[in-house]
Amino acid sequence: MADKSLNKTELVAAVAAASGQTQTAVNEVLDSLFATLADSVSNGVKVTIPGWIAVERTSRAARTGRNPQTGEAIQIAAGNSVKISAGSKLKAAVK
Structure with a gap:
């Protein structure tokens, strides 16, 4: 980091x-x-600043997970997340 x-x-x-x-x-x-x-x-609108950054909402399906303390199977609800992608100018700036 x-x-x-x-x-x-x-x-x-x-x-x-x-x-x-x-x-x-x-x-x-x-x-x-x-x-x-x-x-x-x-x-649900994708925001793009060409060459720099793109931000969009993504969906995650419901799934079965596991409680790390007990090992018990649990249901994890469907939900939304955010995906951020670096554009070509931003990637080139960090090289």
């Missing part, structure tokens, strides 16, 4: 410095971006 991380406050500060915008404006844009992303994905 990475030794370094960038939290939202640090991201907002970095984007504000790079773009010349205020941290308040950048924070509002990021909040709106994440709200729109969450709303779209929850409604």
Whole structure:
């Protein structure tokens, strides 16, 4: 796992410095971006930023699992999950 991380406050500060915008404006844009992303994905809409990232909702079927403490078989309900895929520009940036 990475030794370094960038939290939202640090991201907002970095984007504000790079773009010349205020941290308040950048924070509002990021909040709106994440709200729109969450709303779209929850409604089954795939969100793609070509070359950078794709986010979509996936479905998992019901299945039988096992309780690790008792070894007893349990039913795991069907549910939804989120799949995030890196685009070509993001993959190239980490090489």
